[in-house]
Amino acid sequence: MKFNIIKSDGNARTGLIETDRGKIHTPAFIPVGTVGTVKAVTPDELKEMGAEMILCNTYHLYLRPGHEIISSLGGIHKFMNWDRTILTDSGGFQVFSLSALRKIEENGVHFKSHLDGSMHFIGPKEAMEIQSLLGSDIAMVLDDCAPYPSSYEYTVESLERTTMWADQCKEYHKKMQDNPPMSPLTKGGIKGESCIVYRASPQCLFGIIQGGMYNDLRKRSAEELVKIGFDGYAVGGLSVGEPKEEMHEMIYFTAPLLPYYKPRYLMGIGDLKDVLIGVEAGFDMFDCVMPTRNARNGTLFTSRGRISIKREEFKSDRGPLDPDCECYTCRNYSRGYLRHIFLSKEILSMRLNTIHNLYFYFNFFRNMRRFIREGKFKEFKIRWEEIVR
Amino acid sequence: MKFNIIKSDGNARTGLIETDRGKIHTPAFIPVGTVGTVKAVTPDELKEMGAEMILCNTYHLYLRPGHEIISSLGGIHKFMNWDRTILTDSGGFQVFSLSALRKIEENGVHFKSHLDGSMHFIGPKEAMEIQSLLGSDIAMVLDDCAPYPSSYEYTVESLERTTMWADQCKEYHKKMQDNPPMSPLTKGGIKGESCIVYRASPQCLFGIIQGGMYNDLRKRSAEELVKIGFDGYAVGGLSVGEPKEEMHEMIYFTAPLLPYYKPRYLMGIGDLKDVLIGVEAGFDMFDCVMPTRNARNGTLFTSRGRISIKREEFKSDRGPLDPDCECYTCRNYSRGYLRHIFLSKEILSMRLNTIHNLYFYFNFFRNMRRFIREGKFKEFKIRWEEIVR
Numbered sequence: 078m079k080f081n082i083i084k085s086d087g088n089a090r091t092g093l094i095e096t097d098r099g100k101i102h103t104p105a106f107i108p109v110g111t112v113g114t115v116k117a118v119t120p121d122e123l124k125e126m127g128a129e130m131i132l133c134n135t136y137h138l139y140l141r142p143g144h145e146i147i148s149s150l151g152g153i154h155k156f157m158n159w160d161r162t163i164l165t166d167s168g169g170f171q172v173f174s175l176s177a178l179r180k181i182e183e184n185g186v187h188f189k190s191h192l193d194g195s196m197h198f199i200g201p202k203e204a205m206e207i208q209s210l211l212g213s214d215i216a217m218v219l220d221d222c223a224p225y226p227s228s229y230e231y232t233v234e235s236l237e238r239t240t241m242w243a244d245q246c247k248e249y250h251k252k253m254q255d256n257p258p259m260s261p262l263t264k265g266g267i268k269g270e271s272c273i274v275y276r277a278s279p280q281c282l283f284g285i286i287q288g289g290m291y292n293d294l295r296k297r298s299a300e301e302l303v304k305i306g307f308d309g310y311a312v313g314g315l316s317v318g319e320p321k322e323e324m325h326e327m328i329y330f331t332a333p334l335l336p337y338y339k340p341r342y343l344m345g346i347g348d349l350k351d352v353l354i355g356v357e358a359g360f361d362m363f364d365c366v367m368p369t370r371n372a373r374n375g376t377l378f379t380s381r382g383r384i385s386i387k388r389e390e391f392k393s394d395r396g397p398l399d400p401d402c403e404c405y406t407c408r409n410y411s412r413g414y415l416r417h418i419f420l421s422k423e424i425l426s427m428r429l430n431t432i433h434n435l436y437f438y439f440n441f442f443r444n445m446r447r448f449i450r451e452g453k454f455k456e457f458k459i460r461w462e463e464i465v466r
Numbered sequence: 467m468k469f470n471i472i473k474s475d476g477n478a479r480t481g482l483i484e485t486d487r488g489k490i491h492t493p494a495f496i497p498v499g500t501v502g503t504v505k506a507v508t509p510d511e512l513k514e515m516g517a518e519m520i521l522c523n524t525y526h527l528y529l530r531p532g533h534e535i536i537s538s539l540g541g542i543h544k545f546m547n548w549d550r551t552i553l554t555d556s557g558g559f560q561v562f563s564l565s566a567l568r569k570i571e572e573n574g575v576h577f578k579s580h581l582d583g584s585m586h587f588i589g590p591k592e593a594m595e596i597q598s599l600l601g602s603d604i605a606m607v608l609d610d611c612a613p614y615p616s617s618y619e620y621t622v623e624s625l626e627r628t629t630m631w632a633d634q635c636k637e638y639h640k641k642m643q644d645n646p647p648m649s650p651l652t653k654g655g656i657k658g659e660s661c662i663v664y665r666a667s668p669q670c671l672f673g674i675i676q677g678g679m680y681n682d683l684r685k686r687s688a689e690e691l692v693k694i695g696f697d698g699y700a701v702g703g704l705s706v707g708e709p710k711e712e713m714h715e716m717i718y719f720t721a722p723l724l725p726y727y728k729p730r731y732l733m734g735i736g737d738l739k740d741v742l743i744g745v746e747a748g749f750d751m752f753d754c755v756m757p758t759r760n761a762r763n764g765t766l767f768t769s770r771g772r773i774s775i776k777r778e779e780f781k782s783d784r785g786p787l788d789p790d791c792e793c794y795t796c797r798n799y800s801r802g803y804l805r806h807i808f809l810s811k812e813i814l815s816m817r818l819n820t821i822h823n824l825y826f827y828f829n830f831f832r833n834m835r836r837f838i839r840e841g842k843f844k845e846f847k848i849r850w851e852e853i854v855r
Binding site: 112113114116117118119141142146149150151156157158392393395409410411413414416417418420421423424425427428 | 505
């Protein structure tokens with residue numbers, strides 16, 4: 078993986094990540110394809126909108142259909158028909174946020190599936206093995222995400238675990254890169270078909286900084302992670318319930334702790350107001366379900382702010398969602414129609430809304446990169462702060 | 467509207483319907499776009515699959531968003547972004563099958579909305595007015611569909627009402643073609659926008675034969691409808707619960723009662739076994755929710771028969787749904803993936819399944835037309851009867 082910074086403007090910077098599967102212009106928005114599909118859209122549509130990287134959730138894919146099944150079907154890219162870059166999280170965050178019951182131990186976490194109540198265990202070794210078999214381009218280390226609020230003592234404990242796991246992940250990851258694991262299913266072949274042994278292309282590994290809301294612990298976490306050495310660095314444990322002001326302060330505080338010449342990833346943050354802060358601080362990558370989830374709920378982003386498509390006033394509205402938008406939805410459908418199919422709970426409503434919101438996001442990021450290139454990020458930020466607040 | 471029979475083979479025939487909006491090759495399959503969208507797919511996808519005509523349900527559109535709203539938004543074609551032929555039913559059948567309460571009177575039917583319980587009335591005049599404002603290319607007369615089973619006496623009564631309403635529909639339809647109604651909303655303009663007065667392109671009107679399961683009444687109904695004179699003729703009141711054998715007998719019995727040189731439409735029938743019977747009898751048009759509804763339930767049509775995608779055996783299956791299929795889904799996705807996203811209740815599952823099933827139907831009809839052109843319909847029927855039973 079290569080990363081080049083093309084232009085910086087204050088702490089904001091625009092650059093280019095290159096993986097074996099293509100280029101990613103940064104700051105980049107990464108749509109979330111939880112179980113192996115960005116909800117409601119096809120990979121072709123994502124490409125047309127400008128997506129260069131997507132995120133898949135290890136926790137979900139591990140539970141269903143299982144990483145070994147995906148490996149035997151040719152790996153995550155072939156499985157879901159997406160040939161560009163895929164980042165997988167480590168599963169840790171979902172274990173903390175979704176599973177019914179969890180027990181953290183020194184060497185990993187026991188948890189109960191939210192699907193069928195079965196018990197599972199993921200530690201650094203498992204996290205690396207699962208992501209290796211999935212075959213993503215960027216893997217994330219297993220981290221321990223402390224809840225908000227957490228005491229200083231607990232946060233220290235959680236941070237030390239995070240560092241220890243990161244260290245172990247690095248070690249396991251290296252081993253598996255040298256000698257990729259084979260799916261048991263693949264080994265034996267399936268139903269008499271010829272056995273395709275799937276080997277992932279080289280996989281990068283990103284570290285994750287924790288440390289809760291304590292500046293000194295964030296600093297310590299960053300130093301420890303940088304010492305281990307990763308292809309990129311993420312900040313985790315934000316947007317977990319803390320006040321926005323605290324989050325913004327922590328965004329500004331953590332960015333400069335991360336190596337300048339490596340991609341910096343602000344995990345799970347995608348509210349555009351927060352993105353503006355994150356980019357100003359010097360982050361390069363952002364993932365979030367906000368545009369897709371909001372779309373399915375009928376909340377749409379426009380150049381004049383958010384609108385709720387179900388509102389009565391749109392009943393006979395012949396205009397597009399956003400007169401300034403060039404997306405498929407805005408080129409072809411009226412607000413009146415979009416309101417009607419939303420109220421009728423039609424699948425097409427979720428599709429057209431998702432296309433619009435994702436297009437809006439990609440366009441926002443595209444323009445933001447241009448403003449950074451032109452040294453006018455501040456102007457961009459001031460203009461959009463008014464709209465997205 | 468023009469209709470030319472290109473080739474007949476026994477009673478089966480292949481031909482070409484031409485409306486102001488394009489050509490429809492017959493025998494034609496007409497997907498159902500109930501509330502103004504063929505569930506899960508876009509008009510562009512429908513075109514790519516080969517759809518030349520779709521059906522919209524007057525009952526649903528009348529209740530929500532309302533025909534006047536659709537008219538003010540530019541008519542049904544512009545509303546839903548489909549520029550090819552649209553057929554609307556009269557609303558009669560849905561009033562009988564969906565509304566909670568109904569009371570049939572000489573001049574129409576009172577019914578209760580299945581959406582909000584509000585009371586409504588549709589008679590011949592209303593049916594023609596609504597379809598005129600929707601601006602469909604082919605309108606259907608309001609008919610009285612007798613339930614199964616019905617006594618001879620009740621069926622006579624229902625048949626006489628059907629003929630009387632057909633007569634009145636013809637009259638109102640002619641009036642409205644000469645002097646199209648204007649939407650009250652359109653008249654006044656909306657929210658200060660310039661007032662676009664929408665006028666539909668010429669609309670055809672089809673008659674509907676009733677008469678239950680009684681041959682003499684079917685004959686009488688056909689004679690009375692033909693005497694009034696329509697652009698095409700449909701057979702209604704089949705597939706309402708009667709045994710398949712009875713339905714098939716009635717299909718063979720009614721087809722020759724309809725004018726040879728006009729399109730013959732077998733309403734609501736689309737099980738491929740029944741389609742083979744219908745085409746053999748001499749019908750030209752078929753509409754049905756079967757391919758789309760089955761798709762959403764995970765039942766898929768293939769050249770080797772139906773499969774249920776949720777079955778365990780497909781878990782690690784790398785093959786396409788149907789090795790003989792060239793559809794988008796079969797070109798890009800494995801059964802293993804399709805099973806996974808179906809079990810995960812993903813929107814993409816409904817999309818990909820719908821694309822496959824509709825493509826399968828259009829392909830089936832395309833091949834059937836070719837076999838008729840080549841005088842080999844019998845061969846086609848024998849081959850497929852084995853598969854679709």
